[in-house]
Structure formats: C-alpha cells, structure tokens
Amino acid sequence: MSEPIRVLVTGAAGQIAYSLLYSIGNGSVFGKDQPIILVLLDITPMMGVLDGVLMELQDCALPLLKDVIATDKEDVAFKDLDVAILVGSMPRRDGMERKDLLKANVKIFKCQGAALEKYAKKTVKVIVVGNPANTNCLTACKSAPSIPKENFSCLTRLDHNRAKAQIALKLGVTSDDVKNVIIWGNHSSTQYPDVSHAKVKLHGKEVGVYDALKDDSWLKGEFITTVQQRGAAVIKARKLSSAMSAAKAICDHVRDIWFGTPEGEFVSMGIISDGNPYGIPDDLLYSFPVTIKNKTWKVVEGLTINDFSREKMDLTAKELAEEKETAFEFLSSA
C-alpha cells in the first residue's frame, strides 16, 4: 500500500458532498489501493451536521480511510493537501442579483486560494465545483500564485455527461457508446454543448453523431437548450439542485486527472485559457476538450470550428470576461 493522500472536500455538510464522500472513501476515485486522509470543511454553524456526516463515514467502515477530519478552520483544512475539491459556496437566495452572488463567492474563493497558497502542497490539484464555478476557480488560482495554474480546474463534466446522455437517449444506446462531446465555456446557460466531433458506436461501428442522428435541427436547437437548462429543470422538479449527478461527475473528473483519459477519448473541463488554439482570449477559466496523461491536461488540438460553433464559443467567452471583470473590480476594492 502507498502512503495516504490528503483530500479536502469543502461544503462537506451539503448535499453534493453527501453523495460524493462515500465514492471517494471506497476507492472509486483514487483507486482501490490508495489510502486516504479525508478532510471535511464547512462553516461553523454547520459543525453539528458535519459531525453526523463524520459519524456516518466512520460507520461505513471503509478500509482505505486512514483518518477523517471535520473542521471549520482553514489552517487545519488546507494543510499538506494533495487534492482540494471545493464544493462549498454561498447559495443564491431569493431576490439576490447574480452580481451579489458573484461577489459573495469571489470573497470565499479568494480566502481559500490564499489558504491553498499558505498551507497546501505545491503539487495540489484543485477542483472547483461551487458556483459560479469558472470565476471562483480563476479567483482561487490567482490567489495562489505559487501553485501552477494548470493545477486548477472547474467542473463542467456534469454538463458533458448530460450531453452524452441526451445523445444516447435519442439513439437508444447507452452513454458509454457516445464519446468526445465537448462543453465549451462557462458552466452557465451560455455554455456551448458541441457534438460536431462526437462519435457514437452503432451496430459495432463508430460513426459521427451528426451522421448517426440525421437531425441537424434537433442537434442545433433542442439538444443544446436541453443541456444548457438541465440544471434548472432538475431544480424545478426536485426543488433541490443536482447532487447525485454532480457527485458522479466530480468522481469522473478527478479520476481522469488521477489516472488519465482513455486512448482516443477526450473530456471537458474548465481550465486556464492561456495559449489555447481556439482563439479564446487568455486569462479566462474556460471549458475545453482535453486529454490527460501523467496528471497533466492538454487541450485537444486541430478540431475544425464552423461558424455556428464560433459564434457560440465567443458568446460564452464574453460572459466569462464580464464575470471576471465584476469579480476583480470587487476584489480590488474589497
């Protein structure tokens, strides 16, 4: 057995964490022979609830969990981390403007970025889930200048999985028969789910999704809006936001960082846009198609971008640039 790795989950008393922690503890993310010290952070008023989560994790009797630490203190939570999964954030309340939500969260992620800088290993992999995920991730990244930018990513894998699932449902196959969908841009309703390079296995043969479906108007219309608005549809139906599917997507994202992507496949994640080959401005935290090897991502190169895609990729970049401007204006005046 190797040395234990130290993994932090923030927002650990929340609903995503409740679906996530068991999968981390049972070896589904870092492998069945990787011992883990699991650190749970939440805010002080949630310590009672977090204590219940801690008890349940103990009661799961998971052999890979060498220790579980529940805390409301950043110096304890961020110390010597190998992986930080930042789920906790300020939820949107009734009547709250998007700008106010952004400000409240940028403040949290500035503090947590500074705590990463001060206490975590320089090799730490940071995954941001709490919304607005892209801009929170950029804020944390900028607040931890001694940790490589490439170590930061935000979750768009749930959108990616939603896109795969919609194609699979339409074609009557399972979602593992669909690969290489792309989510471009922001984890918001401006995201662009793109299947122009996606493939599907049909009757044992791999074909392009456009060729397989022969329904361009659905692919360019309802498919895109369904994926873009899936989060809102789940909230409307469940009266709570996606948690089980978000936790599953976090597991997929982190497992791929740890073990790499399968040969010939790419996945979507929000990463720093510096030097990207698709004309997206630098210094944005934008979702791209990537492959991962040796815990390092690389943007997939050489995909042709048609006019339809170009417009949608630029629109979501524009929204991210505006979010960044609001966030940084606030940070510089705070």
Ligand SMILES: NC(=O)c1ccc[n+]([C@@H]2O[C@H](COP(=O)([O-])OP(=O)(O)OC[C@H]3O[C@@H](n4cnc5c(N)ncnc54)[C@H](O)[C@@H]3O)[C@@H](O)[C@H]2O)c1
């Ligand atoms: N990127 C994605 O694909 C995606 C998908 C689903 C949800 N989300 C986002 O994930 C976040 C969490 O969702 P949830 O359903 O678990 O919410 P939740 O409200 O059930 O839980 C959030 C938890 O975070 C805690 N928290 C708040 N501020 C904190 C801080 N400063 N430090 C540590 N913990 C803090 C809260 O006390 C709460 O326990 C939300 O922002 C949600 O919008 C993102």
